[in-house]
Amino acid sequence: MNEIPKAYEPQSVEDKWYDFWQKQGCFTADPKSAKPAFSIVIPPPNVTGMLHMGHVLNNTIQDILSRKARMDGKEVLWLPGTDHAGIATQVQVEKALKKEERKTKYEIGREEFLKRVWAWKEKHGNIIINQLKKLGCSCDWSRERFTMDPEYSRCVQKVFVELYKKGLIYRGKRMVNWCPVSQTALSDEEVEMKPQKGFMYHFKVQVAEEPDTWLTIATTRPETIPGDTAVAVNPKDPRYAHLIGKHIVRPLPIQLPREQKLIPIIGDEHVDFEFGTGVLKVTPAHDKADFEIGQRHNLAIVDIMNPNGTMNELAGESLAGLDRFEARDVAVERLKELGVMVEEKPYENNVGFSQRADVPIEPRLSEQWFLKYPSVEPSKACVAEGRMKFHPDRWAKVYDHWLTNIQDWCISRQLWWGHRIPVWYRNSEVYCGLEAPTGEGWTQDSDVLDTWFSSWLWPFATMGWPENTETLKKFYPTTDLVTGPDIIFFWVARMIMAGYEFMGEPKFALPDAMPFQNVYFTGIIRDKQGRKMSKTLGNSPDPLVLIAQYGADALRFGTMRSAPLGQDVLFDEKDVELGRNFCNKLWNACRFRQMQGGETETEIKPDLLTSDDKWILLRLDQAIREVSDALTTYNFATAVQALYRFFWSEYCDWYVEASKAPFFGTDAALKANKLAVIDFVLSNTLRLFHPFLPFITEELWHGMGFSKELPGNQGGQTIMFASWPKPFNTEEKEYFGLDDVADKVAAAKYELVGLGRNLRRELKLDPAKKLNFILKPAGTLAASEIEVLKLLLNAESVEIVAMDWTPDKGTPSASNALGEIFLPLAGLIDLGAEKARLTKEQEKIQAEIVKVEQKLANPNFAQKVPAKVLDEHKQRLADWQAKLVQVKASLKAMG
RNA sequence: GCGCGGUUAGCUCAGUGGUAGAGCAUUACCUUGACACGGUAGGGGUCGGAGGUUCGAAACCUCCACCGCGCACCA
Numbered sequence: 013m014n015e016i017p018k019a020y021e022p023q024s025v026e027d028k029w030y031d032f033w034q035k036q037g038c039f040t041a042d043p044k045s046a047k048p049a050f051s052i053v054i055p056p057p058n059v060t061g062m063l064h065m066g067h068v069l070n071n072t073i074q075d076i077l078s079r080k081a082r083m084d085g086k087e088v089l090w091l092p093g094t095d096h097a098g099i100a101t102q103v104q105v106e107k108a109l110k111k112e113e114r115k116t117k118y119e120i121g122r123e124e125f126l127k128r129v130w131a132w133k134e135k136h137g138n139i140i141i142n143q144l145k146k147l148g149c150s151c152d153w154s155r156e157r158f159t160m161d162p163e164y165s166r167c168v169q170k171v172f173v174e175l176y177k178k179g180l181i182y183r184g185k186r187m188v189n190w191c192p193v194s195q196t197a198l199s200d201e202e203v204e205m206k207p208q209k210g211f212m213y214h215f216k217v218q219v220a221e222e223p224d225t226w227l228t229i230a231t232t233r234p235e236t237i238p239g240d241t242a243v244a245v246n247p248k249d250p251r252y253a254h255l256i257g258k259h260i261v262r263p264l265p266i267q268l269p270r271e272q273k274l275i276p277i278i279g280d281e282h283v284d285f286e287f288g289t290g291v292l293k294v295t296p297a298h299d300k301a302d303f304e305i306g307q308r309h310n311l312a313i314v315d316i317m318n319p320n321g322t323m324n325e326l327a328g329e330s331l332a333g334l335d336r337f338e339a340r341d342v343a344v345e346r347l348k349e350l351g352v353m354v355e356e357k358p359y360e361n362n363v364g365f366s367q368r369a370d371v372p373i374e375p376r377l378s379e380q381w382f383l384k385y386p387s388v389e390p391s392k393a394c395v396a397e398g399r400m401k402f403h404p405d406r407w408a409k410v411y412d413h414w415l416t417n418i419q420d421w422c423i424s425r426q427l428w429w430g431h432r433i434p435v436w437y438r439n440s441e442v443y444c445g446l447e448a449p450t451g452e453g454w455t456q457d458s459d460v461l462d463t464w465f466s467s468w469l470w471p472f473a474t475m476g477w478p479e480n481t482e483t484l485k486k487f488y489p490t491t492d493l494v495t496g497p498d499i500i501f502f503w504v505a506r507m508i509m510a511g512y513e514f515m516g517e518p519k520f521a522l523p524d525a526m527p528f529q530n531v532y533f534t535g536i537i538r539d540k541q542g543r544k545m546s547k548t549l550g551n552s553p554d555p556l557v558l559i560a561q562y563g564a565d566a567l568r569f570g571t572m573r574s575a576p577l578g579q580d581v582l583f584d585e586k587d588v589e590l591g592r593n594f595c596n597k598l599w600n601a602c603r604f605r606q607m608q609g610g611e612t613e614t615e616i617k618p619d620l621l622t623s624d625d626k627w628i629l630l631r632l633d634q635a636i637r638e639v640s641d642a643l644t645t646y647n648f649a650t651a652v653q654a655l656y657r658f659f660w661s662e663y664c665d666w667y668v669e670a671s672k673a674p675f676f677g678t679d680a681a682l683k684a685n686k687l688a689v690i691d692f693v694l695s696n697t698l699r700l701f702h703p704f705l706p707f708i709t710e711e712l713w714h715g716m717g718f719s720k721e722l723p724g725n726q727g728g729q730t731i732m733f734a735s736w737p738k739p740f741n742t743e744e745k746e747y748f749g750l751d752d753v754a755d756k757v758a759a760a761k762y763e764l765v766g767l768g769r770n771l772r773r774e775l776k777l778d779p780a781k782k783l784n785f786i787l788k789p790a791g792t793l794a795a796s797e798i799e800v801l802k803l804l805l806n807a808e809s810v811e812i813v814a815m816d817w818t819p820d821k822g823t824p825s826a827s828n829a830l831g832e833i834f835l836p837l838a839g840l841i842d843l844g845a846e847k848a849r850l851t852k853e854q855e856k857i858q859a860e861i862v863k864v865e866q867k868l869a870n871p872n873f874a875q876k877v878p879a880k881v882l883d884e885h886k887q888r889l890a891d892w893q894a895k896l897v898q899v900k901a902s903l904k905a906m907g
Numbered sequence: 908g909c910g911c912g913g914u915u916a917g918c919u920c921a922g923u924g925g926u927a928g929a930g931c932a933u934u935a936c937c938u939u940g941a942c943a944c945g946g947u948a949g950g951g952g953u954c955g956g957a958g959g960u961u962c963g964a965a966a967c968c969u970c971c972a973c974c975g976c977g978c979a980c981c982a
Binding site: 229232244282287294295362404407587590592600605656661669676766770772773863870874881884 | 909910911912913918919920921925926929930931932935936937939940941942944945946947948949961962963974975976977978979980981982
C-alpha cells in the first residue's frame with residue numbers, strides 16, 4: 013500500500029473482495045459448527061424482479077446483522093433465494109409471447125407455456141441475485157432456494173395434503189375477489205380499497221301486487237339489475253314492512269316477459285334504513301353482502317357476467333357482450349327510456365381494486381379452494397407474550413388485530429405458473445395426495461396455489477423440512493427476519509402460523525416452533541417528495557447505477573444513515589454522495605497514517621500517552637458502546653451517525669490534526685507511540701465499520717497490515733471474522749490512564765483552539781498570516797501540549813507567560829479552564845471592532861447569567877431539585893461569571 | 908368509523924424532565940505537507956396550537972389542527 017490513490021476508487025476494490033469472500037467460502041454456514049447460531053432467511057425477491065431501493069434497504073440491514081454476528085463469533089446462515097411470483101411472472105411471459113410470436117398462452121397450451129416460463133426464469137432469474145452480490149450481501153449462495161425447486165414444491169404439496177387431511181383445506185363455491193384482467197381469484201389481502209368517483213342512481217320499481225305503489229332503489233351498479241333476484245327492506249322499517257312477501261317488477265332486461273322479472277320483496281336486518289332509500293336491490297351473484305342475504309333467503313343466483321368482466325346473455329341483449337363499465341352506461345340509458353330513472357347524483361365510494369392489475373375486482377361466485385388458518389392461537393400468543401419481538405413493537409397490535417379478524421384464505425389461483433393443486437377428480441370422486449392416483453380417468457385440478465401459500469413455508473422448507481436436518485437443528489428458529497410492514501399479513505403472519513403448524517411436531521423437539529425470534533420492520537422507501545417509489549412514476553433510482561457511480565459501500569452508508577427506526581425513508585441521492593464522501597474520508601485518514609511510515613505498531617506505552625491520545629481512546633470507547641447498543645436495538649441510523657461523528661468530527665477533525673505536532677517534530681518515541689494509538693484506533697474503527705462498509709474496510713484492513721498479526725480465522729484472512737471491538741474494562745482504563753482529567757485537558761485545549769481561531773476571525777485577520785499568541789495557563793502545561801496548540805492555532809509561536817503578566821492595553825483575549833489566550837496585536841487591529849466583539853460577548857454572557865440566576869433564585873428550585881442538577885447549575889453560573897469578569901477586564905483594558 | 912405514525916433550522920431528521928443538535932443547503936474565508944468527495948468560522952429554530960402536571964416541558968397528560976398509513980365499510 014505504498015502508492016495509495018488520492019481518492020478512494022470503489023470499482024477496483026469491490027468485485028475483487030466479493031470474489032475473494034466467495035472463493036474462501038466465507039459466507040458458507042456450517043451446521044456442525046460449535047459456535048452459537050445466527051440465522052436469517054431472506055425475504056425472497058421475485059425471480060423476475062430487479063433490484064430497487066427497497067431491496068437495498070432491506071438487504072443492507074440483513075447484511076449488517078449477518079456480518080456483525082460473524083464478528084461476534086456466531087455461526088451465521090443467511091439463506092437466500094427467490095420466489096416464483098405467480099401472476100407477475102406469468103404476465104411477463106405472456107407479454108413476451110405476444111410480442112415475439114404474436115401468440116396467446118392458450119394457442120401454445122399449458123405444457124408449452126410452462127416451458128417458456130422456465131426458460132424465462134433461466135434467463136432472467138439470476139439478475140436480482142447478481143445485483144444482491146453487487147451490494148455486498150453475504151448470503152450462503154450454496155443454499156440458494158427457489159419456491160419452484162422440486163424439493164420445495166414437494167413441501168408445498170405435502171403441506172396441502174396434510175391440511176386437507178386435517179380438514180382445514182376445503183373446496184367450495186363462494187364469493188371471491190375476481191380479477192377480470194388476470195382472470196383469477198385473489199385473496200382478500202390482494203384487494204386494495206380505493207375511493208372512486210361515480211354516480212348514485214335512484215330508480216323506481218313497481219310493486220306487482222299494488223300497481224300504484226312504486227319503490228325507489230339506490231344503486232351504484234345499475235348494470236347488475238338483470239342479476240337481481242330480490243329487493244330487501246328492513247323488517248323494522250315502517251315504510252316498507254307491509255310489502256314484505258310481495259313482489260316487484262325488475263326493469264331489466266327489458267325484453268324479458270313480465271312474469272320472469274317478478275322478484276320478491278324480502279325483509280333482512282342487513283338493510284340500513286338510513287342509507288339511500290332504505291330499499292336494497294339484492295344481486296347474490298355479484299356482491300358479497302347480497303350473496304349472504306341470498307343464502308339466508310334461498311334466493312336464486314343469476315350470474316350475468318363472463319370471467320373477463322363482460323356481460324353475458326343473461327344480462328339481456330342490450331348489455332350482453334359489453335364490458336361492465338360500458339354496460340353501466342347502457343343500463344342507465346335503458347332505465348331512462350323506461351322512465352323509471354328518478355335521480356342520478358355524483359357519488360364517491362370505495363371500490364376494491366386488484367393490487368396487481370390495478371382494475372376494480374369483481375365479486376364473483378366460483379369454485380375455489382380455501383384454508384382455515386391453522387395454529388392461530390399460538391401465533392397470536394408468541395407475539396402477545398413477547399417471545400417473538402417486533403421492532404418497532406407497534407406492529408404487534410396490527411398483527412394481533414388481523415389475526416383476530418381473519419377469514420378463510422382463498423388459496424387457489426386460475427393460473428398456469430405455480431404449484432398445481434394435488435387433487436384429482438374422477439366423476440364424483442376426489443383424491444388428494446402427493447402422487448397421482450392409480451387407475452384410469454383421473455384429471456388433476458387445473459388450478460395452482462397462491463404464491464404466498466408456498467412462501468409461508470420459507471423458514472423451514474428452505475432448510476430441508478420435512479426431515480429434521482442438521483440445518484434445521486442448528487438454525488431453526490431463525491434469529492431475525494427483516495421485511496417491510498406491507499407484507500405483515502401476506503407473509504409474516506402466515507409464516508408464523510406455518511411455523512407452529514409444521515415445526516411443532518414432536519420429532520423436531522423444539523421448545524418453541526416459531527420461525528423467528530425477532531422481526532424488524534423497515535420503513536418504506538420514498539422519493540424526496542415523499543412519494544412511493546414506483547415504475548410508473550419513474551422516481552426509483554437504479555441501485556446499480558448508484559453503485560457504479562458512488563460504490564456499494566456509499567449506497568449502503570447513505571441508505572442506512574437516512575433510515576430511522578420504523579419510519580419511512582425519504583431517499584435522496586445526496587445521501588449516497590455523503591456515503592461516498594465518507595468512504596473517501598476513511599480512505600484518506602488511512603492514507604495519512606501510511607504516509608507517516610513505519611510498520612503497524614501494536615504496543616501502546618501508557619506513560620507516553622498525551623491528553624489527545626487518551627481523549628481519542630475514550631471517544632473510541634464511547635463509539636464502541638454506542639454502536640454496539642444501537643445495533644442490538646436495531647437502530648441502524650443511530651449507529652451510523654455515532655460512527656460518523658466519532659470518525660469525522662472527533663478522530664479526523666481533532667485527533668489527526670493534533671497528531672501532526674509530534675509527527676512534524678523530532679521525538680521518535682512519541683511518534684512511535686502515536687502510531688500505535690492510531691493503529692489501535694483505526695483497527696477498531698475498521699471493524700466497527702465493517703458491517704456497514706464491507707468492501708472498503710476489507711481493502712484497508714489488508715492494506716494497513718492489520719490482518720498480518722492475527723490468526724486466520726480471527727481477522728488474518730478477512731476482517732469478516734475479526735472480533736467485534738470491545739469497550740475498555742476498568743483495568744484497561746487504569747493501565748492507560750484514561751481518566752476524567754486527561755479527557756478534560758484535551759477537551760479544554762480544543763475549546764481554547766476554537767476561541768483562538770474565533771479571535772482571528774472576529775478581528776478579520778488574514779487567515780494565511782502566522783500569528784504570535786500569548787498563553788497564560790491556569791495550571792501547568794506540558795511542552796507537547798503547547799506544540800499541539802501552536803499547530804491547531806496555525807500560530808507562528810505560542811508564548812507562555814506567568815500568572816502576573818499583564819497585556820498591553822487593548823490586547824484581544826479569550827479564556828477557558830485551560831488558561832487565557834492573547835493576540836498581542838496592539839496597533840494592528842481595529843480597536844472599534846474588538847470593542848464591538850467584546851460588547852456582544854458580554855451581552856450574551858449576561859443573558860445566560862440571568863437565565864441561570866432566575867432558576868437558582870426560585871426557592872422551590874433549590875429545595876426540590878436533585879443535588880447533582882443543583883451543582884450543575886451553580887457551576888454553570890460560576891463559569892459564566894468568570895467569563896464575564898474576563899470580558900469586562902478586556903473591555904476596561906481597551907479604555 | 909376504529910387504530911397507528913408524524914408535526915423541532917430552508918430541506919431530511921436526532922433528541923423520552925435540567926444550557927435546542929446533526930447532515931445537507933446557505934454565507935465568508937482558505938487550494939496549508941490525508942482528504943476541495945476537503946478545512947476554518949458564521950447565520951438560521953418562541954420545538955404545529957391550546958390547556959394541564961412540574962421548581963423546571965421539545966419531551967409527560969388532555970383536547971384540537973394538519974399530513975401520512977393501515978383496517979373496516981351502506982347498497
